[in-house]
Structure formats: structure tokens, C-alpha cells
Amino acid sequence: MDQYSSSSLVDTSLDLTIGVTRMRVDEDSTNTNALVDELNRVRAENKKLSEMLTLMCDNYNVLRKQLMEYVNKSNMAERDQISPPKKRKSPVRDDAISSAVIGGVSESSSTDQSDQYLCKKQREKTVVKEKVSRVYYKTEASDTTLVVKDGYQWRKYGQKVTRDNPSPRAYFKCACAPSCSVKKKVQRSVEDQSVLVATYEGEHNHPMPSQIDSNNGLNRYVPLGGAAPSAAAANSSSSLAEPVTTVDLTESKKVMSPTSRIDFPEVQKLLVEQMASSLTKDPNFTAALAAAVTGRLYQQNQTDK
DNA sequence: CGCATTTGACCTGCGC
DNA sequence: GCGCAGGTCAAATGCG
Numbered sequence: 090m091d092q093y094s095s096s097s098l099v100d101t102s103l104d105l106t107i108g109v110t111r112m113r114v115d116e117d118s119t120n121t122n123a124l125v126d127e128l129n130r131v132r133a134e135n136k137k138l139s140e141m142l143t144l145m146c147d148n149y150n151v152l153r154k155q156l157m158e159y160v161n162k163s164n165m166a167e168r169d170q171i172s173p174p175k176k177r178k179s180p181v182r183d184d185a186i187s188s189a190v191i192g193g194v195s196e197s198s199s200t201d202q203s204d205q206y207l208c209k210k211q212r213e214k215t216v217v218k219e220k221v222s223r224v225y226y227k228t229e230a231s232d233t234t235l236v237v238k239d240g241y242q243w244r245k246y247g248q249k250v251t252r253d254n255p256s257p258r259a260y261f262k263c264a265c266a267p268s269c270s271v272k273k274k275v276q277r278s279v280e281d282q283s284v285l286v287a288t289y290e291g292e293h294n295h296p297m298p299s300q301i302d303s304n305n306g307l308n309r310y311v312p313l314g315g316a317a318p319s320a321a322a323a324n325s326s327s328s329l330a331e332p333v334t335t336v337d338l339t340e341s342k343k344v345m346s347p348t349s350r351i352d353f354p355e356v357q358k359l360l361v362e363q364m365a366s367s368l369t370k371d372p373n374f375t376a377a378l379a380a381a382v383t384g385r386l387y388q389q390n391q392t393d394k
Numbered sequence: 395c396g397c398a399t400t401t402g403a404c405c406t407g408c409g410c
Numbered sequence: 411g412c413g414c415a416g417g418t419c420a421a422a423t424g425c426g
Binding site: 251260 | 414415416417418419420
């Protein structure tokens with residue numbers, strides 16, 4: 090765990106208190122020097138931030154790996170004890186799973202109960218590493234659309250009203266790549282109509298479209314696990330629902346299983362979104378950014394003349 | 395006109 | 411074997 094010990098050495102006390110009042114462009118040349126200094130300092134801080142983010146992602150990967158191994162062992166032990174039921178999914182099933190994944194971006198996995206209830210055809214796919222996960226999205230109760238914002242493009246191919254839920258269930262296939270066979274089912278929660286339950290089957294064999302669009306900057310620090318997250322996650326055809334969670338990696342990982350890796354992009358996306366949100370909400374950061382930009386513009390104006 | 399969505403028909407698996 | 415329920419298909423429809 091060298092990374093953790095090294096992380097403790099990183100100075101996290103960022104000095105972002107750059108006074109905008111100091112950035113007076115109508116001052117003499119001494120001010121220009123001050124501006125250059127400020128700019129250099131902001132650059133240094135930016136570099137430091139980048140390094141910290143890289144470190145954080147590294148630590149996250151290590152933790153994730155450890156959790157995978159741990160859950161894998163646990164599930165192996167459980168599977169030895171539980172014999173799979175022969176019956177297909179019963180109405181009680183959804184409730185059981187829902188109660189098991191309280192609170193946000195949580196999911197069940199194909200290794201436990203949900204997999205056992207898949208129909209024969211799906212079970213055959215499961216043998217070829219079908220991954221099933223479930224994600225909850227908070228949305229407006231009045232909103233009747235079954236669209237969730239997860240960064241991928243989906244093509245709707247069916248809708249059904251199921252017995253155990255008055256709300257219709259929508260069926261989607263991944264439209265990002267013809268070869269991608271990932272499917273998604275979206276249905277409102279029985280208990281809370283404002284919560285959309287998205288069930289993902291399979292694993293994307295291509296990167297997230299929105300990630301391709303914005304493959305610069307912060308995204309380069311995000312680990313790619315087959316499907317990468319995006320800070321924007323701006324799917325053109327989806328906009329309404331947001332994952333019902335705050336970024337809480339430990340909580341999310343608690344219910345994570347080795348076969349539900351498909352949801353990591355959700356968590357990672359949220360992580361990046363939260364980081365961006367925190368930064369933009371920080372008055373010190375915005376002031377520093379404004380100061381840096383102003384200073385830079387002034388510097389350019391001076392050199393142009 | 396092309397593409398995405400809708401929706402009824404059809405298919406498949408499971409329980410009785 | 412029959413009926414039920416979930417899942418999928420594909421023609422019809424709507425929209426930009």
C-alpha cells in the first residue's frame with residue numbers, strides 16, 4: 090500500500106485564495122509581474138490538482154480490485170451453500186431485491202438471486218458471462234417518460250405492462266454499436282413512482298459515446314473498465330433522470346459484486362460530476378479561475394501591443 | 395425522407 | 411396440454 094502512504098504526503102491544503110482585487114489591469118508593470126507570478130502559481134496548483142486526482146483514481150482502482158477479490162470469495166462461499174431454485178421469477182422477487190439495495194446507485198448481480206431467476210435462455214447467456222445489474226434513478230414523479238441518463242445511446246424496442254407493477258416496463262438495446270448486445274429494462278418503482286429502476290443485461294464492448302466526445306482533461310484520469318464514465322454523460326436522447334445517489338463509493342461498493350462491474354461507470358461518472366460540481370461551487374476556485382483568465386488575457390493584450 | 399418510437403402480435407418458458 | 415407472463419419482433423406512426 091505504498092500509494093496510500095504516499096497519498097498522505099500530498100499537501101491537500103490548496104491555496105486558492107487569489108484575490109481578484111489584486112488583478113488590477115490598469116496598474117503599472119510591477120503588477121504585470123505579479124500577474125505572471127499568479128499565473129505560474131495557478132499553473133502549479135493546477136498541476137498539483139491533476140496529480141492528486143491521478144493518485145485518487147489509482148487508489149480507487151486498488152480499492153476496487155481488493156473489493157472484487159473479497160466479494161468474489163464471499164460469493165463463491167455462498168454459492169456452495171445455496172442451491173438455485175428451479176422456478177422462474179416470482180412477483181415477490183422484485184421486492185426482495187429492492188429491499189436489498191436501498192439507497193441510490195446500488196445493484197444486484199447475476200451471481201446471486203437475480204441470476205437464478207433468469208429464464209433458461211438468459212441463463213444460457215449468463216454462462217457466457219452475462220452481467221445483470223440494477224441502477225436506481227431519481228426523477229420527477231410527474232414525468233412519464235422512461236428515459237434515464239446513463240451516457241449511452243439506447244434504442245427502444247418494446248414496452249410492456251407487467252403484472253407486479255402498474256407502470257409499464259420499457260425495453261432498450263444499446264444503439265451505440267451494432268455489435269453491442271447490452272439490453273436495458275426501465276420501469277418505475279412500485280414503492281416510489283419517482284424512482285426509475287434500470288436493469289442492465291450484458292456488458293458494453295465499446296466506450297461510452299459521450300466519453301469519446303470529451304476524451305480530454307479530467308477524463309484521462311478515469312480508469313477505463315470496458316465502458317468508461319463521462320463527466321457530462323450527455324446523452325442526446327436522454328435527459329430527465331439522475332442517479333438517485335450522492336457520490337459514496339464505499340456505500341456503492343458494499344453491494345457491488347464481481348459480476349456487476351457494469352455499474353462502475355455510473356459511480357465513476359458521479360464521482361467526476363461531484364468533483365466538477367464542488368470545484369465550480371467553490372468561490373475560491375472560481376475567483377482563482379477568473380483571476381487566472383483575466384491575468385492571461387491582460388498578458389496577451391500587453392504582448393500584442 | 396430517414397430515423398426513433400409505439401404498440402399489437404408473436405414467441406418462449408414456466409406453473410398447474 | 412393449456413394458460414399466463416415476460417420478452418421480442420416488426421409494421422405503423424410520429425417527428426425533425
